[in-house]
Amino acid sequence: MCVLHFKAIVCLVALAQFAFALDVYISPSGSDGNDCSVGNKCLTLQQARTALISAGTIHVDGGTYSGAGNTQITIAAAYAITIKGASGSRPVFAGNGVQCWSTQAPIVIDNIELSGCVKTGMVLVRFRVFHLISF
DSSP: OHHHHHHHHHHHHHHHHHHSOSEEEEOTTOOTTSOOBTTBOBSOHHHHHHHHSSSEEEEEOSEEEESBTTBSEEEOTTOOEEEEEOTTOOEEEEOTTSBOEEEOSOEEEEEEEEESOBOOOOOEEEEEEEEEEOO
């Protein structure tokens, strides 16, 4: 009886690990039908934020991200997240004259280029960008 309960607890812990990801991944070649894991990256920041459930890190491959799901999104105040560009890469979020992101959440942006974004309502904990153009 005790062994049966132990196995059930181990299974629940293993499932919770997938349901509440702390690290999610996006790529210009990803798909929002994926689970945002390192082997099955999502396409948009919005889908990655949804996959986080709460706090965590969104790892961003090099490339350009624009349009629906990558700009004009809101990160809820309950989320404390890091948006981190892959080492040695150049991820660019191109606003093309629109607001990139809006948030009141504690957010860290690391090795990310924001290009052509209009002013956003963000409260930043740390802000390190690879390159900042007309923000």
